[in-house]
Amino acid sequence: MGLLEVTNVHKSFGDTQVLKGINLKVDKGQVVSVLGPSGSGKTTLLRCINFLETADEGYLNFDGNSYHLPKASKKNIADIRKETGFVFQNYNLFANKTVLKNVTLGLTSARKIPAKEAEKKAYDTLKKVGMLEHMDKYPSQLSGGQQQRVAIARALATDPKILYFDEPTSALDPQLTAEVLDVMRDLAKDGMTMIVVTHEMSFAREVSSHIVFMADGVIVEEGTPTEFFENPKNSITRDFLRLTSVE
Amino acid sequence: MINENTMELLLSSFPKILEYGLKVTLPLAAIAFILSTVLAVIVAMIQYAKVPILKQICRFYIWIIRGTPLLVQLMVAFYGLPLFGISINPFLMAVIVFTINEGAYSAETMRAAMEAVPAGQMEAGYCVGMGYMQIIWHVILPQAFRTAFPSLFNALISMVKDTSLASSITVVEMFTRTKQIAGQSYNYLPLYIEVAVVYLLFCTILTYLQKRGENFLGSYGVRK
Numbered sequence: 001m002g003l004l005e006v007t008n009v010h011k012s013f014g015d016t017q018v019l020k021g022i023n024l025k026v027d028k029g030q031v032v033s034v035l036g037p038s039g040s041g042k043t044t045l046l047r048c049i050n051f052l053e054t055a056d057e058g059y060l061n062f063d064g065n066s067y068h069l070p071k072a073s074k075k076n077i078a079d080i081r082k083e084t085g086f087v088f089q090n091y092n093l094f095a096n097k098t099v100l101k102n103v104t105l106g107l108t109s110a111r112k113i114p115a116k117e118a119e120k121k122a123y124d125t126l127k128k129v130g131m132l133e134h135m136d137k138y139p140s141q142l143s144g145g146q147q148q149r150v151a152i153a154r155a156l157a158t159d160p161k162i163l164y165f166d167e168p169t170s171a172l173d174p175q176l177t178a179e180v181l182d183v184m185r186d187l188a189k190d191g192m193t194m195i196v197v198t199h200e201m202s203f204a205r206e207v208s209s210h211i212v213f214m215a216d217g218v219i220v221e222e223g224t225p226t227e228f229f230e231n232p233k234n235s236i237t238r239d240f241l242r243l244t245s246v247e
Numbered sequence: 248m249i250n251e252n253t254m255e256l257l258l259s260s261f262p263k264i265l266e267y268g269l270k271v272t273l274p275l276a277a278i279a280f281i282l283s284t285v286l287a288v289i290v291a292m293i294q295y296a297k298v299p300i301l302k303q304i305c306r307f308y309i310w311i312i313r314g315t316p317l318l319v320q321l322m323v324a325f326y327g328l329p330l331f332g333i334s335i336n337p338f339l340m341a342v343i344v345f346t347i348n349e350g351a352y353s354a355e356t357m358r359a360a361m362e363a364v365p366a367g368q369m370e371a372g373y374c375v376g377m378g379y380m381q382i383i384w385h386v387i388l389p390q391a392f393r394t395a396f397p398s399l400f401n402a403l404i405s406m407v408k409d410t411s412l413a414s415s416i417t418v419v420e421m422f423t424r425t426k427q428i429a430g431q432s433y434n435y436l437p438l439y440i441e442v443a444v445v446y447l448l449f450c451t452i453l454t455y456l457q458k459r460g461e462n463f464l465g466s467y468g469v470r471k
């Protein structure tokens with residue numbers, strides 16, 4: 001039984017169909033990388049799974065419970081979100097809070113955990129991402145890579161059952177990208193379940209247990225990294241891989 | 248032009264004018280400003296959250312208040328409230344009218360500032376499990392307040408001067424007091440210049456406070 005399974009996810013914006021029936025299954029401890037050209041619907045898929053967008057159709061099975069995506073209640077959504085973490089492309093750290101407060105806020109306000117306890121938890125996760133010494137700074141005082149590592153710590157602090165990453169390194173230069181990918185590698189080693197939308201081919205290849213390739217709102221190919229990278233079956237996949245390896 | 252008598256008049260009137268400034272003008276402006284900011288935040292939140300019906304009521308309130316002169320609003324309150332059997336002292340009435348008037352303007356300032364907070368802040372809040380009001384309170388409002396602060400403070404500075412309109416509903420504030428003294432002495436110009444200097448003094452101090460406030464809020468680290 002998978003930890004998370006979505007079936008038949010559809011989503012349109014106006015007349016544009018962005019997701020045309022996506023099925024995806026993630027087992028506990030798996031790292032699933034979602035690849036695909038720009039505009040294929042990767043971000044929209046993650047956002048639908050975490051209810052940042054309301055899907056037009058589809059089911060989510062999460063941790064043994066099933067939800068109809070367009071009809072999930074506020075209460076269900078809130079409960080699911082408390083068990084999941086989301087890392088955004090542009091970090092989205094709370095601009096008016098220090099690094100420490102960014103990490104504790106979800107604990108103290110949403111989960112009513114006492115401040116002392118929340119801080120202890122925050123120290124742990126900030127240490128894990130190597131940002132403990134910056135805990136009193138504000139987001140605007142950090143580099144992009146540092147901000148993203150804080151965002152990961154913020155997501156981790158809530159002990160999520162699964163973490164979603166939406167191109168966490170695409171706004172970063174190679175050196176800062178490496179910082180963030182290292183943190184994600186450690187998480188994978190610790191057995192964290194993750195769905196990672198990424199353009200980092202070597203990361204996807206090394207770290208993922210499963211690769212999903214999307215194009216134009218559908219999953220056109222999926223498999224293990226070896227299958228996917230060494231023996232792609234679909235011509236769109238082959239073109240995509242050829243283009244990205246040229247980069 | 249400035250003879251000994253004028254000099255003496257200026258000196259003797261100064262404490263009296265200042266007294267009414269500190270006793271009436273500044274408290275009126277300060278209380279109305281604080282209350283109007285609270286009102287503005289509530290009205291801005293209703294619009295930001297797009298609460299049906301209440302939102303329309305807020306738009307109507309803002310439309311009425313911004314479309315009519317403050318002086319007219321004061322007169323309507325002064326002659327209108329007694330018709331409903333409401334008799335309150337003029338100072339309190341002035342506080343209410345100034346609060347309602349300024350509230351409409353500040354509500355627009357606050358709403359625009361809230362809407363200027365990037366949508367990602369709200370989404371990040373949701374994704375760590377926070378509820379709507381928790382995000383508004385801990386994340387959106389503090390950032391909006393930082394953005395709105397200079398405009399709000401501007402409004403306060405305007406209000407300090409606009410309090411002179413309260414004289415129309417029999418509030419004896421700093422300007423009315425000056426007029427009284429001037430009437431007794433038949434020496435108008437020097438006293439009006441004197442009260443102008445006192446207003447200027449108040450506003451200079453407020454401008455200084457604004458700067459201090461901005462620096463303080465700037466330490467949020469929100470990009471300047």
Ligand SMILES: Nc1ncnc2c1ncn2[C@@H]1O[C@H](COP(=O)(O)OP(=O)(O)OP(=O)(O)O)[C@@H](O)[C@H]1O
Pocket residue numbers: 013018036037038039040041042043044045167
């Ligand atoms: N809020 C929206 N309103 C209208 N159209 C949208 C919206 N969000 C996304 N789209 C459209 O949906 C399509 C898929 O977008 P999405 O962001 O999911 O792609 P993506 O695979 O994440 O691309 P990228 O690799 O560039 O991030 C695009 O054509 C985009 O223009």
Ligand SMILES: [Mg+2]
Pocket residue numbers: 042043044166167
């Ligand atoms: Mg995207």
